[in-house]
Every structure is written in structure tokens, then in C-alpha cells.
Amino acid sequence: MDGVILLHGLGRSPASLWGAQAYLEMRGFATLNLPYPSRRAPVDELAARLAPRVRVFAESLDGDVHFLTHSMGGLVAWALIARERPRNLGKAVMLAPPLGGSEIADFIAEKPFLKRLFGPAILDLTCSAQRGPIDFPLGVIAGEKTLNPLLSLLFFRGPNDGKVAVERTRLPGLADHLSLRVSHPLIPWDGEALRQAVAFFRNGAFSRATA
Structure with missing residues (x-):
């Protein structure tokens, strides 16, 4: 059986991925929906904290271990893979990841009060943060609908999901x-x-066919 590790975003909890977890389990995947203190440490430190649980889960599978992440959880998964790549690593799907950073994170990082509120990891979400090479099968699904058009006009020039520009995914x-x-x-x-995430886990590409 293949398994999927789910990682939530900044300021979220595993509850934000309960629907995704149930969806994956109904389609035959084992799941591990990990909590982590997203506002208390930088991304690399968060990855180090999660590594032992990821290792145990990966080694319990007789198939591949995949990742499904939301927002900053994608950066945590990337750091986990760079730190300790599972021998049975499959594929990763990141939902709305700030791979190239976020202009909103840039704004928060420049305001001391907001920076303290969001925690050290906000610096890893800025547009100037350094990224390593992508050396694993990775599919990204970006959002291009905002719930706050005025805020999006202030921060973004092109399509965005209200937090991350499509071009930065x-x-x-x-x-x-x-x-x-x-x-x-x-x-x-x-x-x-x-x-689409399940299609990528199974085929290494998103499906362009109508559901």
C-alpha cells in the first residue's frame, strides 16, 4: 500500500487537511496527517522535528510514500526530503506553495509586530528566500481566485489566490x-x-480530462 504524508500551512492544523485525508483513504492510501508548531521555528527546524515520524511511517509501508501539502507545508516537505529522503519516496503534490515566496510574507517580515505574530518561518516564505534544486517528482496546483480582491490588488500584479501569486508557485x-x-x-x-493530486500520485502527471 502507498501512503501519503499531509502537511498543513502556516498557522493551520491537521484539521485543515481532514477532508483531503478522508479523500485519500477512500482511494486506498494510508495517511499520516502531521501536526507541527508552524509559528515557532524556521522551516528547516520544523523539518528536523518531523523527520523521525516521517521515517517510521515511510518504513511501515510496502509501497511508496508521497506528500500532499498546503502552502508552507510544501516548503517543510521539501526540507524533509532534502534532510532525509525516504528510500521509498514516491511523489509530492503541493497545493498553493510559495515556492518563489509571497509578497504578503515580504510585507509581514518588514513589520516587527507581524513578524513576531507569524513566527520565524515567515522569513522562509519571502521572495528573497533561497531555494535548493527540485530533485524529486513534484506537481504543483496553484489557486487563481481571491476572497479579497482589494487586498490582492495591493500585493499582486497577476493571477493569485489571495496569498500567493500563481507565478510564484x-x-x-x-x-x-x-x-x-x-x-x-x-x-x-x-x-x-x-x-488531480491522486492522478499525479498514480501517473506522475495531472489529468487534463474532464472528471
């Missing part, structure tokens, strides 16, 4: 990329996003 090395008309907080609950 792209980096060289992606196996596939897809944009959907869904907002940042709702993308983990979107049925089409989840259908």
Missing part, C-alpha cells in the same frame, strides 16, 4: 503544474484539486 524542475479557480484557504478542500 512555479520553479524550474517541476514535473507538472496546474492552476484552478479556487482560493488559498479552500484549495485543500477542493474536489478537483484532490482528484
